[in-house]
Amino acid sequence: MNLRSVSVIGIGSTDFGRMDGESLVDMACAAANEAIADAGVPRQKIQAFYLGNFASGILVGQETLAPKVAYQLGLGSIPATKVEGACASAGIAIRHGVILVATGLADIVLVAGAEKMTSSTTAQNTAALAAAAEELEYNAGLTFAGAFGIWGNRHMHEFGTTRKQMALVSIKNKHNGIPNPRAQFRKEITLDDVLESRLVADPLRLYDCCPVSDGAASLVLCATDMAREYADKPVEIIGSGQATGFINIYEADSMVAFKATIEAARQAYDMAGLKPADIDVVELHDCFTMAEIIDSEDLGLFEKGQGGPAVEEGLTQVGGKIPINPSGGLLAKGHPVGATGCGQAFEVVRQLRGEHENQVSGAEIGLAHNLGATGAVSTVHIFKRS
């Protein structure tokens, strides 16, 4: 089947953080409306809507979310569909939008992601997130931080990854978040801040963990051959991958790698005809410091086991060999779970338009990686400056 090229012609995002008084639907509408305005596309031209969201039912008592958002946006009778894959929900929304445009079933598709978390308690959020774990591990009291604690201890055991290297991920990303007006956390932290913060799930401490956040982000996708009608700087999506991995820790083939990421990345690199060394800027799924180390290896940016030393050598800083999470990533920018995949794409598109607050000089190719649950699902998208 011949697939059409797909481009991003508009982007929008709320700030990430604590958004008191803004409902989930309010935030999704704000981000999507901004993306539609940025594209300059008449809303009658939008032919479908995909919304990524994780736990609206548990966290704010709202379901059937996509039709509610589409209705409030005045999108008429177009199909509006919520997709869910825990923290990868919005990456999946992008993936489905890409498929619809690439196959020719639609020319213009709106995608968004949204989550409202700060109105719930830490225990409620921990329980909602833990619901993405397999039932056996959920019943055993495993949390998301706990899962990354288990993988973290194993990574340290197998490769000698150090506690300091993990902390340096957080220090780098918090530093990156400072110039980003959308970021929840915008101040420097020190090694002592990380190492003296309270334990969450050994070896992870509070500053190894992303914050609880509200937020929404959105993209307008368009067939590339029509993109110039609307956008001065369309950004082409040249690679797209989605894969399913293991749904628990105990049956997984590895405790130091995510099969879903490796497979989604393989699909995206193959489609783009590129290799990891061709990527100029990366936004990857750093829900915890150890996640960034593992992801950077799974995406092929470093050899397995070398993610820790790479951080310590400064290779992942802006100005380094391969800048990772110049937006601040989930650790600083925040992680409104179902919004994150679109938030990452928003940041990559700004990089490739050359208008990011923490610009990677000369960035032409960007990659966004989204990971859901205990490694159960991942999406990878590769973007190219036009």
Next chain:
Amino acid sequence: MEIFSCTECQRNHIPSKPVCPSCGATEFKASQIDDKGTIDSFTTIWVAPEKFMDQVPYHVIVVKLDKELRITGRLSGPADGLAIGASVEFTEKDDVGYWFRLI
């Protein structure tokens, strides 16, 4: 410990499965393996969902068992010596899941 072997392809599973992911068969035969295993990795949970808050801190462990099986479970009893490679023994299975103690 009770494991479940696919009657078609003989692949072993713990716990039981609705469908054998290797061959699609739905018949399994239960058998026993050694209660002893080694810790492949672990964490100590300090921030927990509400239903577990009264148990904090608690230890979640991944145990390597016979027949190349692994299971996620909880550590009961003293945690001195909790480390990757430490030997453990299965003690019981309840609503929380599989419980082990260090040996």
